[in-house]
Structure formats: C-alpha cells, structure tokens
Amino acid sequence: HLFFFLMIRRPPRSTQSRSSAASDVYKRQVHGMSICVHSSLNNVDHIQRRLGHMIDCLEAERSFFTKNNKEIEVQGESNSFIKNYHRSYFALPTRVNYVVQSLEVPHYLHEDNPKLHLLGYLMEKTTLHKEIREKGGAYGSGCVFKNDGILSMYSYRDPNTIETYSAFELAVKNILNKNFSEEDLTEAKLSLFSRLDTPKPPQDQGLSQFLINLSDDNRELYRGRLIGVKKDDIINACQQYLIPKLKQQETSQVIFGSQEVNLIDLAEKGWKIDRPIENLGEQQEEEQQQ
Numbered sequence: 490h491l492f493f494f495l496m497i498r499r500p501p502r503s504t505q506s507r508s509s510a511a512s513d514v515y516k517r518q519v520h521g522m523s524i525c526v527h528s529s530l531n532n533v534d535h536i537q538r539r540l541g542h543m544i545d546c547l548e549a550e551r552s553f554f555t556k557n558n559k560e561i562e563v564q565g566e567s568n569s570f571i572k573n574y575h576r577s578y579f580a581l582p583t584r585v586n587y588v589v590q591s592l593e594v595p596h597y598l599h600e601d602n603p604k605l606h607l608l609g610y611l612m613e614k615t616t617l618h619k620e621i622r623e624k625g626g627a628y629g630s631g632c633v634f635k636n637d638g639i640l641s642m643y644s645y646r647d648p649n650t651i652e653t654y655s656a657f658e659l660a661v662k663n664i665l666n667k668n669f670s671e672e673d674l675t676e677a678k679l680s681l682f683s684r685l686d687t688p689k690p691p692q693d694q695g696l697s698q699f700l701i702n703l704s705d706d707n708r709e710l711y712r713g714r715l716i717g718v719k720k721d722d723i724i725n726a727c728q729q730y731l732i733p734k735l736k737q738q739e740t741s742q743v744i745f746g747s748q749e750v751n752l753i754d755l756a757e758k759g760w761k762i763d764r765p766i767e768n769l770g771e772q773q774e775e776e777q778q779q
Contacts (some may be wrong), residue, residue: 575741578650578752578760580767585628586746588653589643592734597636598707603681603715604726608664609634610677611723615669616660617642625649625656632660636703640731650746651755661735664727667720674720681715 594605609632621630621644628646630653635641642657663669685708697703734740744760752762 574739575743576760577743578755578762579743579745580748580750580752580762580764581745582766583745583747584749585646585648586650586653586744587643587645588647588650588744588746589641590654590657590740590742591639591641592731592740594634594638594640594730596638597703597711599638600714601726601730602638603711604718604722605640605730606634606681607674607677607715607718608723608726608731609640610680611669611673612642612660612664614677615673616663617644617656620656620659621647621653625653627653630656636697650744650750651758654742658735661727661731665724665732667724669720669723671720674718674723678715678718682712685712 595601613630613632617630617632621627625644626648627644630644630647631642633641633643642660644653644656647653748764756762
C-alpha cells in the first residue's frame with residue numbers, strides 16, 4: 490500500500506472549537522492508497538477538490554493507475570508480504586555498537602497486549618539495565634513495544650556485540666523464573682499509565698486511528714486490561730509468545746557495529762556482513778566515472 494500524508498498549516502492557537510482544531514482528520518480511501526490530512530473543518534471542501542485533482546494527475550502521469558467509477562485501481566503483479574528474519578551486521582567506522590533483537594507479538598488491540606507491554610518494561614528495569622549498562626558498559630539499553638506488534642530489546646553505544654544477546658536471553662529467563670516483585674509490577678503499570686496520559690501534539694491526534702485503527706474506545710479498553718494484569722499473566726504471556734519465537738529463531742538480530750571486530754568469525758557464525766559506507770563510496774565512484 491501507498492500512504493500519502495499531507496500536513497496543512499494549523500489554525501490559530503486562539504481557536505476554541507474542538508471540531509475545528511488541527512487534530513480533525515479527513516481521510517479518503519481508494520484502492521491501494523490512503524490519504525491523511527490534518528486541517529480545520531473549514532478546509533475540507535477545498536482539500537477534497539485538491540485531492541481529486543491530484544488523483545487525476547496520477548492517472549494521467551502513471552499508466553498503472555486507472556480510474557473506475559471514481560476509484561483508483563492499481564494494476565500489476567501481486568506484491569504479497571513475505572515474512573523474513575534477519576541476522577545482519579552493518580560494519581561502520583565506529584568504536585561502539587548498536588545491538589537490537591526484534592520479534593513479532595500480538596497487535597495493540599489483542600487482549601494479551603497489555604501483558605506483553607508490562608513484560609517489556611519489567612525486562613528493561615530488572616535485567617537489561619543492570620546487565621548491559623552497569624555490567625556491560627553500554628551507554629544505555631531498553632525494551633521497546635510498538636503498537637503494531639513488534640517487541641525489540643536493544644543497546645546503544647555498547648562496547649559489546651553478540652555478547653549482548655546473552656543479556657536479552659537472561660531478561661526472558663528472569664521473567665520465567667519470577668525474578669520480579671509485585672512492587673515491580675505496580676511500578677511498571679504506573680509508568681505505562683503516565684505514557685498513555687501524556688498529551689499529544691495536535692498534528693499527532695487522529696493518526697493512531699488512521700494508521701492502526703486505534704480509537705478512544707480501544708484506549709479505554711486497553712487501560713482496563715492493563716489494570717487487571719497479574720504476575721502470573723506476565724509469566725504466561727512470556728511462555729506463550731516469547732519462548733516459542735526464541736526457540737524457533739523467529740526473531741531478527743541486527744547490529745550496527747565497529748568494522749574493527751572479527752567479521753570473518755561473525756560470518757562463520759551465520760551473520761550477514763554489510764559495509765554500507767564502503768559500498769556507498771564504490772557507488773559514488775561509479776557515478777563519477779559515468
């Protein structure tokens with residue numbers, strides 16, 4: 490799909506009516522394309538005309554766009570999504586490393602999502618900080634949970650490379666072994682609630698519903714589920730969603746790291762080595778020769 494965003498100038502800050510604020514979103518959908526516009530309601534008619542003109546231009550300039558009953562159809566071969574897992578090392582002229590491991594978990598709207606969100610926070614606070622930053626010497630570490638269903642453990646400015654993955658594994662094991670307290674769980678809930686209640690800038694309001702169909706009712710449902718999570722729920726979620734992915738190696742591991750490490754050894758261990766800076770230099774030389 491093609492996503493096209495138009496950001497229109499905000500109305501004056503003196504605007505009092507919520508219905509006319511910049512957070513109002515106009516959405517027009519066509520086959521294969523979604524368009525999101527932030528604007529005041531007074532501009533909707535004008536925007537509709539401009540979008541119609543843009544679609545007419547797309548039809549005129551691009552042969553693979555065709556209009557049928559005022560709808561756009563994209564013709565051509567199917568470009569279906571194929572799930573792949575990566576183990577890539579990007580060698581860079583740097584002395585520190587950036588290490589990440591990501592895996593797929595249920596979407597924000599799934600009933601188990603709050604359990605996994607809390608799980609990520611607990612792994613970060615009980616294990617990752619201690620093992621990666623305090624013991625490993627990295628500048629920082631953490632666990633990020635995205636609304637689209639991706640959980641990522643990471644470190645940055647890390648003197649270690651693949652050794653950091655042992656800390657990721659330990660974080661999961663500590664959850665399974667119940668190495669966190671009820672107090673830790675309560676702190677995690679309070680932290681997540683503070684994030685949920687953080688005011689959003691006008692230009693971001695409405696985007697969640699546009700991108701992942703996340704409404705205010707969904708948020709309230711999520712909050713209710715978050716409050717009810719128990720310690721055993723965290724452990725069960727870890728067993729159900731994380732352990733199978735790790736055992737079957739259905740995760741992606743990526744390191745942006747120093748080019749001074751033993752790259753041959755990494756390649757022998759199954760890592761795909763890429764040298765983006767070196768490749769960029771070669772491309773520039775070829776362009777200059779042409």
